[in-house]
Structures are given as C-alpha cells and as structure tokens.
Amino acid sequence: MERREFLRALGGSAIGLAAAGGAFGDDSVTGYVAPVPADTGASGRVVVIGGGMAGATVAKYLRVWGGAKVKVTLVERESVYVSNIMSNLVLNGSRTISGLTYNWDKLASNYGIDRVQGEVVGVDRKAHRVLLAAGGPLDYDKLVIAPGIDFDRIPGIESDALQAQFPHAWKAGAQTTALRNQIRAMTSRDTFVMTIPKAPYRCPPGPYERACVVADWLKRNRRGAQVIVLDENAGIIAERASFERAFTQTHAGVITYVPNAIVDHIDPGSLTVFTAMGEFKGKVISPIPRQRAPRLLYDVGLVNDTGVPGDTIGEKRWSLVDAKTYEYLDNGIGGDVHIIGDPANHGQPKAGHVANQEAKVCADAITRLLRNDLPDANPVTNSACYSPITFETASWLTAVYRYNSASRKMETFTSNAGVAAAGEAASASKDNFEQMNKWFRQLMADTYA
Ligand SMILES: Cc1cc2nc3c(=O)[nH]c(=O)nc-3n(C[C@H](O)[C@H](O)[C@H](O)COP(=O)(O)OP(=O)(O)OC[C@H]3O[C@@H](n4cnc5c(N)ncnc54)[C@H](O)[C@@H]3O)c2cc1C
Structure with missing residues (x-):
C-alpha cells in the first residue's frame, strides 16, 4: 500500500x-x-x-x-x-x-x-x-x-557545566542550539562523535537520523569532516535498511558506524570517548545518555x-x-x-x-x-515516523499495533485492510520529505490545537 x-x-x-x-x-x-x-x-x-x-x-x-x-x-x-x-x-x-x-x-x-x-x-x-x-x-x-x-549522567562529564559542554540535545531547547553552534564551528579537518544509548530510549530512529543530517551538512559546508557513530547496541535498531543504505551509500566516506560501543567514560580534557570498541576523539562530542x-x-x-x-x-x-x-x-x-x-x-x-x-x-x-x-477490549494504534536523510530527502517507518490480552501489551499485526504490521520506505525521497512536513503539522495540530 x-x-x-x-x-x-x-x-x-x-x-x-x-x-x-x-x-x-x-x-x-x-x-x-x-x-x-x-x-x-x-x-x-x-x-x-x-x-x-x-x-x-x-x-x-x-x-x-x-x-x-x-x-x-x-x-x-x-x-x-x-x-x-x-x-x-x-x-x-x-x-x-x-x-x-x-x-x-x-x-x-x-x-x-x-x-x-x-x-x-x-x-x-x-x-x-x-x-x-x-x-x-x-x-x-x-x-x-x-x-x-530523565537521562543518566555519563561518567567523566557528570557536572552541569560539562553536560552543557557536551550537549546530547535529546530534549530539544538550549542544548539543540548549542550543538548546532558547535557543529558550525567545525573545520573540514574535524570529527563529530556521537553515542547512541542502549535501547530502550526515546525515538529509536532519531540518533541514526541525526548522524545523517549532520553528515549531510558537513559534506556541503565542511567537506572532509567526519562523523563517528558509537552505538551501544549490537546493530541499527530502527529503519535498518534505510540507515544502512544511508551510511554505506548516501553518506559513504563520511559516516563511520561502530556497533557494540558500550561507553565507559568521556575525558573532557582530551575530547575522547572511551568505549568497549576503543577510544574515539572528536572536536564535537554529542553523547546521548541512557534513559529512564x-x-x-x-x-x-x-x-x-x-x-x-x-x-x-x-x-x-x-x-x-x-x-x-x-x-x-x-x-x-x-x-x-x-x-x-x-x-x-x-x-x-x-x-x-x-x-x-x-x-x-x-x-x-x-x-x-x-x-x-x-x-x-481491543484497542488498535499506529506509529508513523519520518527520518530526514539529507536536507531535502527523508525515509519513513510505520507499524500497526493491537492489544494482546495475555501480555496486556500492544503487538504488531497485519490488519484486515491489508495494512502491513510494519514497514519502511524503499528509498529516501523528496516526496517523503514533503509528506514528513505535512505529517508533522497535522500531528502537532492534533496535539496542541
Ligand atoms: C531528536 C529527537 C527527534 C525525535 N523525532 C521523533 C519523530 O520523528 N517522531 C516521533 O514520533 N517521535 C520523535 N521523538 C520522540 C518524542 O519527542 C517523544 O517520544 C515524545 O516527546 C514523548 O512524549 P511525552 O509526552 O512522553 O514526553 P515529553 O514530550 O517530553 O513531555 C513531558 C512533559 O512533562 C513535563 N513535566 C515533566 N515532569 C514534570 C513535573 N514533575 N511537573 C510538571 N510537568 C512535568 C515536561 O516539562 C514536558 O513538557 C524524537 C525525540 C528526539 C529527542
């Protein structure tokens, strides 16, 4: 469909x-x-x-x-x-x-x-x-x-001052603006390092989306700059096909993806993230903490x-x-x-x-x-999520859920109307990007108006 x-x-x-x-x-x-x-x-x-x-x-x-x-x-x-x-x-x-x-x-x-x-x-x-x-x-x-x-505090950067210096921006506001300014101050020789927490966390595709948006901006404005994605999970946990394509094709040569990179601590002095997969230095570090x-x-x-x-x-x-x-x-x-x-x-x-x-x-x-x-007794819900891959293209992910009275939780299912339990875009496109803007306006109007 x-x-x-x-x-x-x-x-x-x-x-x-x-x-x-x-x-x-x-x-x-x-x-x-x-x-x-x-x-x-x-x-x-x-x-x-x-x-x-x-x-x-x-x-x-x-x-x-x-x-x-x-x-x-x-x-x-x-x-x-x-x-x-x-x-x-x-x-x-x-x-x-x-x-x-x-x-x-x-x-x-x-x-x-x-x-x-x-x-x-x-x-x-x-x-x-x-x-x-x-x-x-x-x-x-x-x-x-x-x-x-709420967010855990990552060892090495626990204080409020260091939290501000290494903005996760996983709650939109002042940290988002601070992170944007840090990215703008990068040169074409610099590296942007971000971490992805162990699931579950808010917005499963969001960190991968961030990697794409930042890589896209750096390619256009600071050619040569790099993005390192340190994922605590064993692999991409949402929209896997879309983000694998984005990392290995659309943004090939810019994004390096490292799974199983459990974060041990961050050294604010040397701008280094210490993980189970090694040490990674970056000019800008955006560590998204575990959540609760x-x-x-x-x-x-x-x-x-x-x-x-x-x-x-x-x-x-x-x-x-x-x-x-x-x-x-x-x-x-x-x-x-x-x-x-x-x-x-x-x-x-x-x-x-x-x-x-x-x-x-x-x-x-x-x-x-x-x-x-x-x-x-039988509620049904849906999930729709769009992810920008570049400044003008996006992919999407959808799922439909119904209530399971044994587990008392929702689970994906294929509806009578033939809407598949879950799916993701075959490719990122401009049309998806336009649909994303419409979806967002309608969601916010439904919530706040
Ligand atoms: C970068 C990013 C991108 C995302 N993109 C998407 C996306 O494309 N699609 C999507 O579906 N989701 C996305 N999300 C996830 C989405 O933002 C969250 O899942 C959603 O906001 C959760 O809603 P909520 O009401 O549970 O929490 P929130 O939206 O965080 O609202 C909680 C509210 O409670 C208030 N509050 C907290 N404690 C108290 C208290 N003690 N007293 C009074 N008020 C209190 C807070 O001030 C806040 O206003 C994204 C998240 C991030 C970080």
Whole structure:
C-alpha cells in the first residue's frame, strides 16, 4: 500500500490523527476544533501531569470524548513546549527552536482545560491528591502521569557545566542550539562523535537520523569532516535498511558506524570517548545518555519494569502499564493512576506519534470508566515516523499495533485492510520529505490545537 493511502487509512480510524481543518501552510497549530459535548454520562476530576505529546493529547481528548462534566486540569512546569520531533533539523539550520515551540493556550480556549503552571513533586495515592512545589494540592478521581524521561549522567562529564559542554540535545531547547553552534564551528579537518544509548530510549530512529543530517551538512559546508557513530547496541535498531543504505551509500566516506560501543567514560580534557570498541576523539562530542523514567515516578513508587524484551540494561527503569487503559500495573493500591508516553512500557516504541495514540486510548478508557462502562477490549494504534536523510530527502517507518490480552501489551499485526504490521520506505525521497512536513503539522495540530 502506498504511503499516502496508508496515512489516509489511519486518519479514518478512531484513534488516527484528527482530520486537519484545511491545508497547513506553516507550522502554526490550527486545525479542526471538535465540540465539547455537554453531557456524555461521564463525570469526574482528572489531573494530567505533563503537557508534552502524551499529556496535551490526553487532556484534549478527555474533554472531546468525556464532555463538559469531565473536569481536566493539566499541570506543566514549563511556560512553553519545544518539540523534540524535527529538532534534528535545527542542527542543519533548516528549522529553528522558535518554529518548534508550542503552548497550551488553544487547549484552554478550545476545550476548557484548566492549565496550572507548576512542578509536581509528589502524589498521595491514598488521598487521590497531587502535590505541587508551590500552591495548593489538586484532588483527582483519575490521574494521568506523562512526564517524559530523565537521562543518566555519563561518567567523566557528570557536572552541569560539562553536560552543557557536551550537549546530547535529546530534549530539544538550549542544548539543540548549542550543538548546532558547535557543529558550525567545525573545520573540514574535524570529527563529530556521537553515542547512541542502549535501547530502550526515546525515538529509536532519531540518533541514526541525526548522524545523517549532520553528515549531510558537513559534506556541503565542511567537506572532509567526519562523523563517528558509537552505538551501544549490537546493530541499527530502527529503519535498518534505510540507515544502512544511508551510511554505506548516501553518506559513504563520511559516516563511520561502530556497533557494540558500550561507553565507559568521556575525558573532557582530551575530547575522547572511551568505549568497549576503543577510544574515539572528536572536536564535537554529542553523547546521548541512557534513559529512564523521571525522578517523580521513582519518588511515588511507580517504577517497576526493566524494559522491553531484549533489554540488556536490566534495571528497573520504566513503569509497566496495561495497554488497554494505561493503568499502572501493581498488586497494591493501583487503580486510578494511568501512565502514558515515554516512561511507560506497553510494547510500543517511545515516540511522539505513539504518545499521541496512547493518549487517545487512555482518554477513551478513562471516559468509559467515568461513566461506569468497560474500556474497549481491543484497542488498535499506529506509529508513523519520518527520518530526514539529507536536507531535502527523508525515509519513513510505520507499524500497526493491537492489544494482546495475555501480555496486556500492544503487538504488531497485519490488519484486515491489508495494512502491513510494519514497514519502511524503499528509498529516501523528496516526496517523503514533503509528506514528513505535512505529517508533522497535522500531528502537532492534533496535539496542541
Ligand atoms: C531528536 C529527537 C527527534 C525525535 N523525532 C521523533 C519523530 O520523528 N517522531 C516521533 O514520533 N517521535 C520523535 N521523538 C520522540 C518524542 O519527542 C517523544 O517520544 C515524545 O516527546 C514523548 O512524549 P511525552 O509526552 O512522553 O514526553 P515529553 O514530550 O517530553 O513531555 C513531558 C512533559 O512533562 C513535563 N513535566 C515533566 N515532569 C514534570 C513535573 N514533575 N511537573 C510538571 N510537568 C512535568 C515536561 O516539562 C514536558 O513538557 C524524537 C525525540 C528526539 C529527542
């Protein structure tokens, strides 16, 4: 099935992206504004922690599907949200951080969501109460936690100052701009070294995409400069055919890919990364650290899972949830706490498009529970991801998932309509690059407008 037909098919599904209300000429978030029904039979107070891809979407769809009697409060510590998606394109100058910046104003005005700017520091699960660093507590009937991820500190560069000197830019913002400036300061004799953490981490294809974007920019602007990719994994873990082609053909002679390069430490003085596969020096070093659920989830006692099958870190870093409702799975006082987005383990990749999908399944489940109904027993979701390979071409990756009631996780499957369980682009193309921009605008409009 052609890529366009595939996306059209997904758009028609209950949890596909909402239809855009007209062509998007730029990145402003405008789109179809669904009405908030007066009464769907559901009522209650829902507090959402985190206004990223997962939290913003769940807040919106709780109102659209739950109606006016579902009171939704969204707590977010930042004043704006900077999209990680597309942020690799800041590195080659084709996008800006300001062009990737969103806020929650339209969610408040279009859907009547109460927005609280503040830091959540605790949750009293017995009392059903969210605790803030400043200001009064928030009581809930259902709680959705969507705080994204935290990063490990790499030995040798633990301090804040050294973290800034070696920007991973795996949370878009100031580090992304700093990394772009470091790349610009390179000469044609310099080397860019990046590391890829052991899976699972946020956005599986993202690091390989970054290697391509940086190599492409260096080829055009600093011919002779090199890119070394140090991967802690045994091989490319996403869009393998596309990135193998990119590394060995499109960017041959520029990118050196080193698998199994477990990072031991970084020496900031000699600008050297020490790994299981040897020592690598670079003028610019961008080490993407291993990732885990944020501190808040540890403090509240909601981290109970090692990760996906094949995970080799082997520590409890994630929150196991039931992918039918995204309720946290434990044997104690569970219930009423749902975890979505990157910190949750549910069988799907940690990605923004998937976070948007999880949020819709979760919003639907909570709406049903709040009217004493049963959740959908067989949720289906999809994942779509585009990866720029050069400044004007991109590849893509898609997957469709359905609920497995035995594992309580999502797994890939081939739908009745013949949409394959998973697939990737046959080649990188300009057409894919245009489709990528449309997909991104629609995803962000569906999340923030
Ligand atoms: C370079 C890069 C490229 C990517 N490209 C893609 C792509 O092409 N496609 C794709 O699908 N995904 C992509 N991703 C992945 C995507 O960005 C993440 O998977 C997605 O943002 C996860 O959404 P989330 O809501 O779980 O977390 P986030 O989007 O990180 O949102 C979490 C929010 O919670 C807030 N928060 C955290 N703790 C608290 C607290 N205690 N109190 C109040 N607020 C709090 C944070 O401020 C933040 O706004 C990319 C990621 C990177 C780094």
